Amino acid sequence: MEIYSSEEQQVEAIKRFWNNYGKAILAGVTIGLAGLYGWRYFQAEQREQAEQVSAQYSQLLEQQAEGSDWLASAQGFIDAQSDTSYAVFAALLAAREAIDSQQLAVAAEHLSWVTNNAKEAPVQAIAQLRLARVQREQGNYADALATLQKPVPASFAGQQAELKGDVLQLTGELAKAKTAYQEALASSEQSRPLLQVKLDELAHITAG
DSSP: OOSOSSHHHHHHHHHHHHHHHHHHHHHHHHHHHHHHHHHHHHHHHHHHHHHHHHHHHHHHHHHHHHOSSHHHHHHHHHHHTTTSHHHHHHHHHHHHHHHHTTOHHHHHHHHHHHHHHOSSHHHHHHHHHHHHHHHHHHTOHHHHHHHTTSOOOHHHHHHHHHHHHHHHHHTTOHHHHHHHHHHHHHHOSSOOHHHHHHHHHTTTSOOO
């Protein structure tokens, strides 16, 4: 048994359905198409912006070879693109440039910015270790130890502990330094001759 016994009934049913639901269907189709094209437009905009930032970053790298007030150019790029990964890369490069030119305070600022703004934990860890080394060179031992208290991925734990031991040695806290070196050695998956030498030099110290 057919639901509709004649073509006329089918037509009338379609008319009634359209009268009841036609506007809603059209509205839904319109919204759906608008959303689709809006999303495609958004994606196109995002791609274009990413390409522009990439080009600007490439220009910044080219300018680095010229050496003319490059740190100022890098800072301008970081400020303008602070929500992108390129800004993080630029800050790491700027820190290295500042270290090479003995501008340790500037390097510390850039590395602090990276630790606070990088989204990837390994990048944060790299910046943290570099910052602690800069703080050590500045003689800011308390700041370096505070920096080294922040958590890092397991693959960086050995480096962090060794650097902590180095700083503690400079502060005269030899027992704590020995403990840090022992932690570093325990975290290392491969032979670390230099670290073993540091630990051997403190063999007479009772670990704290």
